[in-house]
Amino acid sequence: MAPIPLDFIMFVTLAGLAILGSLGVVFSRVLVRSALWLLGTLCSITGLFILMGAEQVVPIFVLVQIVGICTLLVFGAVLADPKNMQEGDTHE
Numbered sequence: 889m890a891p892i893p894l895d896f897i898m899f900v901t902l903a904g905l906a907i908l909g910s911l912g913v914v915f916s917r918v919l920v921r922s923a924l925w926l927l928g929t930l931c932s933i934t935g936l937f938i939l940m941g942a943e944q945v946v947p948i949f950v951l952v953q954i955v956g957i958c959t960l961l962v963f964g965a966v967l968a969d970p971k972n973m974q975e976g977d978t979h980e
Contacts, residue, residue, distance in 0.1 A: 905928065909929030919960075
């Protein structure tokens with residue numbers, strides 16, 4: 889049996905982290921946790937870009953990440969109900 893290539897292991901790991909992080913973004917009820925899940929998702933996608941050899945795309949993608957997460961936090965803070973911003977408060 890041939891050994892599993894390191895590239896394949898890294899791809900499966902980063903893809904799994906991206907899927908897990910995207911599910912965390914969708915199902916998280918707390919705004920800051922959702923932003924952290926989004927950060928993890930985007931970092932794993934950046935790792936996939938590096939793994940594919942597209943290093944010239946990475947700085948642009950990191951800039952998009954920063955702007956996207958800041959926009960999420962600003963709009964989320966503006967549109968969220970202040971009563972539901974408590975950490976333990978998850979009811980609607």
